[in-house]
Amino acid sequence: MIKDAPSRDVAPLAAEKLHAAFRETPVLHDISLSIPQNRLTVLVGPNGSGKSTLLSTLSRLMSPAKGTVYLAGKDIHTLPTRDVARKLGILPQSPVLPESLNVYDLVSRGRYPHQGLFRQWSNTDEKAVHHAMEITDTASFAQTPVNALSGGQRQRCFIAMALAQETDIILLDEPTTYLDLRYQVDVMKLIAELCRSHGRTIVTVLHDLNFAMQYADHLIFLKDGKIHCTIDDPKSCSANLISDVFSTDVIRLVDPDSGIPVFIPRHNAGKSPLPSASPSNAAPAGCAP
């Protein structure tokens, strides 16, 4: 069990034998996982595989039907919600935005878990907000209403709010959906930088498989509510694995600059596969250990 491990090996976020349901329908079955520290973990899988449900359960937004979620070794549902909020931040898929709220005020809301009746606003809070706006490059429109910004800018503001929360772990549910390609890249680069330069542990659900390949340090493939596979190095993903998870024939190409695989659906089912000169197609099927 994870919580029995020596403290320096305690995973920041982990789940054990998780079963979860969404409105009476069982969605997750017997999920056990451990999120690595200081890495960008991406949950991928087809629609309905339970990615968002898993994220909601990990973040304690949803209670599991069975099993436990561990935050730094402790059962997350036994911890006071404010304590959890100091360690774990969430950006839901479609956050509600009150009209005419400006960027500065939005980011300031992220300081809530650190404030109290007597410490309603202090210099620490101010510093954190400015720091968060710097990192996300949103300081230049601090007084602008958020809903007057473009989709990409808006998403960066919400990420700034999560950053102002000053948590080690950040969970993001499909942060790039509905964004133009340019802003998708923007947001993903920011998220990756948060991991590498600012030492956060990030877990995100991504709909686009190839984006996941590009940016993830750690990949968790979900299928039918179960973990199909966990991969620590995107380069070792095989076409068979992807075909299996997404139930569609794909071929594996390799990005010449980064060496990271790109998967595209096979053009005609039944046609002979590409010349198997590419060694990637011959990679072992299933999970790399």
Place this chain on the structure above:
Amino acid sequence: MTMPFKQPRATGYHQIRIGRLEMRLHIVRTVILVLATSGLIAGIFWAITLGSQDILPTGLIAVMSGDVTLSPTALAILTELRLPRVVLAVLCGAMLGLSGASMQSLTRNGLADPGLLGVREGSILVILCLTLFGPSLPAISYPVLGTIGGLMVAAMTVAIARSTSNLRFVLIGIGLSWFLSALVAMILVSLDASDAQPLLLWVTGSLASATWDIVPVAAGLLLVNFVLLLGCARASDVMSLGAQTATGLGVRLGRTSAIQLLSATMLSATCVSTIGGIGFIGLIAPHLTKLVIGNHSQASVLAASALVGGLLLLASDTIGRVAFLPLQLPAGIVLAVIGVPVLLILLWKRRDEL
């Protein structure tokens, strides 16, 4: 590029520290609140000079500085009739404004108002039954029991609508208020005309029978609930970002919502037990407030809604008292004539989303 912190000009806030309390004030909003408070106090002084009897021909200042002494009758009218009425109007208006602001924040529905949702009728029904069929109880028990009645109706509305964030919730509340109004009317019909008349006046909402003994009750409950709501204000700011984000930021949703609902209902019930069923203030005061100071901070919205509510009721009551002399129009009617057009303007502003 590092930005220096504590920049009042850039963000509009100024950090203050009083003993252990560290907080920040928004300069513009604070100034507006101070101005509004002064305006309200000035309004009080002006309103007591107006009335059906011209008892202050030389003006209030002359009386206060001792140059002119009033006759005992005039003094009595001033201190026993007008002053309590004016003070009560301000207190009740503030309570209704607070109640509306709280309800609108809780349901995230700009058209929520305890009066619209049947909560007020629930309080009216309970208090009416108590007055008619119950034993004689101390003054504080009416608001308390009225609160229970109002809470039951609120619970019913939420249970039937199963969602508090859209117009459907409001319509069901309206339906419930019609039903309860019919019940109240039936009870009134069964009474003799002499018994029914004062009660009927109370049901429609009137400050005509204001006396000093209810003022402490009203003031006390206003203060208690104001403090409660201020305590929830920061949480409520975060809750406006949605339930998921709020939970993620460590807000205790259940507890905060419960306090907001309880306060809103208690404030509304207190008003009902003192001056009867007056509507619209809870609906329009918060919106007028947000027009001026925006929706950035629930604490400001609460304080300003209280002030605007007080001003509104004071103005309506005073207009009703003096604009149609020698006849008196109940404040409730004046408010409806002002309130409905404001309501329609609100609807117009949201016409694309509804």
Place this chain on the structure above:
Amino acid sequence: MRTERLSGVHVASRPILGLAALLVLISTLYLMVGPRLIGLDSLLGLANGFDAGSFDHRVLQTIRMPRLVAALITGACLGLSGLLLQGLLRNPLGEPHILGLNAGATLAVVVATAAPMGLATDGIARPLIAATGGGLLFLATIVFASAGKSGMTLLKVTFCGIAFSALASAVTSAILILDDDTLDQVRLWMVGDLAGARMDTLWASSWLLVPAVIAALYVSSCLNALALGDDVATGLGISVRRVRLIGIIAAALFCGIAVAIAGPIGFVGLIVPNLVRRFVSDYRLSVPLVALGGAGLLALADLAARLVMLPHEIPTGLATAFVGAPVFIILVARALR
């Protein structure tokens, strides 16, 4: 929902005859029951000839029969008004009370009564004034509700109707408080009670019923197509604008007649059309059914209003609100998911 084929007259006549029989039953009950119970033999005796010596006959002739006729006609008008509004707006909450017609009609009559020029408020003028007031307020409601990109949604129409009703009621109350004379004249009528039913208005209104019913029959034949959407209806060759205009005039007329006779009574126009349309989807058949149903419902409601709190009588409008408000809640909960 069973669809009735109108080509078969025998098929259509079954529910109509059934409701008519029910109505006769209700009417008989109405005449018999009251603070003074009147036996069936007295009733039948009256049919043979009025006996001035019989107390029963006098009660029947001077009190109950006129009130029954008022109830039947008012109920039918309210029902038909509601049916037309629901069909024209495709809104199950369409009803003269909710959408502001009642309040507008009341305000118009009160203003006319209070007006220093002494506008004629008797006879046929009364329902016409009421209809005009109701129609105008309703038009304001529709104009407001159709603003914005989302157009005239169910929610907006209902809410605007309620808002305008509130405004009209407040102004009405203000006038009555300020003008004692008018208050005296309208007090009994304003509550919405058949006890204060104006019989002179009743006879005068009968002339207005003719064009109103003809308009209703014309409109109802188009409402089936209109229910499928404005575009579909236009594609089927129906002039949507003209149908709407005539329909609104007819609805306002019916409402005006009802309000002029008995004051503002709500919810009959909500309950009866919704109930009938659960079983019958053809608007042409719905018209007679709703007329009969409305008449019967209001007669029943009035009966209940007279009996439920003896020795006091509650206003008929209260009885309909008591039953109608829960129906409104159920409809909202169901229709606006």
